Amino acid sequence: GEDVEQSLFLSVREGDSSVINCTYTDSSSTYLYWYKQEPGAGLQLLTYIFSNMDMKQDQRLTVLLNKKDKHLSLRIADTQTGDSAIYFCAESLSGNTPLVFGKGTRLSVIA
Amino acid sequence: DTEVTQTPKHLVMGMTNKKSLKCEQHMGHRAMYWYKQKAKKPPELMFVYSYEKLSINESVPSRFSPECPNSSLLNLHLHALQPEDSALYLCASSEDRENTGELFFGEGSRLTVL
Numbered sequence: 179g180e181d182v183e184q185s186l187f188l189s190v191r192e193g194d195s196s197v198i199n200c201t202y203t204d205s206s207s208t209y210l211y212w213y214k215q216e217p218g219a220g221l222q223l224l225t226y227i228f229s230n231m232d233m234k235q236d237q238r239l240t241v242l243l244n245k246k247d248k249h250l251s252l253r254i255a256d257t258q259t260g261d262s263a264i265y266f267c268a269e270s271l272s273g274n275t276p277l278v279f280g281k282g283t284r285l286s287v288i289a
Numbered sequence: 290d291t292e293v294t295q296t297p298k299h300l301v302m303g304m305t306n307k308k309s310l311k312c313e314q315h316m317g318h319r320a321m322y323w324y325k326q327k328a329k330k331p332p333e334l335m336f337v338y339s340y341e342k343l344s345i346n347e348s349v350p351s352r353f354s355p356e357c358p359n360s361s362l363l364n365l366h367l368h369a370l371q372p373e374d375s376a377l378y379l380c381a382s383s384e385d386r387e388n389t390g391e392l393f394f395g396e397g398s399r400l401t402v403l
Binding site for chain 2: 209219
């Protein structure tokens with residue numbers, strides 16, 4: 179079955195880079211996503227990557243995908259206090275199958 | 290308008306009450322979703338509507354009853370809930386069922402069952 183694992187906590191200093199890691203079990207996963215959830219709010223799609231890509235960059239965000247190791251990472255450059263949130267990794271086998279979410283990584287940014 | 294609006298933001302109800310959660314989007318999306326999120330946990334899918342028809346029901350107890358009156362609205366009717374049903378209920382939408390990963394979420398309705 180599908181399973182998505184993430185470390186639960188990450189703490190970084192303001193201005194440093196953050197790297198949030200995720201591993202998934204299903205090698206058939208076609209789409210991989212990163213969502214952000216701020217306290218008391220819903221989830222916000224940050225970025226996504228298709229399984230035929232190795233890397234995707236979008237402003238301060240860089241997603242790296244290692245299909246061999248089934249490892250996905252999200253790098254946030256120049257981390258700001260506003261980046262403090264829970265980050266969920268999610269996978270989907272195809273465009274029309276429901277997402278499987280990881281447990282989320284709580285990022286704390288220290289000023 | 291890229292928003293999904295949920296009401297109410299907070300709801301407290303007793304186990305014998307009947308209440309409803311409401312969700313609205315005006316992005317022309319044809320798929321809408323209900324998720325349940327307990328504290329410090331990821332969202333769990335409850336229901337999916339596609340073109341106003343229920344397409345996924347993840348074995349949710351019948352005390353939760355979804356309704357999709359039209360393509361912009363999604364309701365979740367609540368009856369005879371249990372205290373363990375207390376959670377954040379999130380509505381989401383996507384363009385259609387072919388884009389289930391690109392979800393737009395509302396802020397959620399925080400439900401407390403006494």
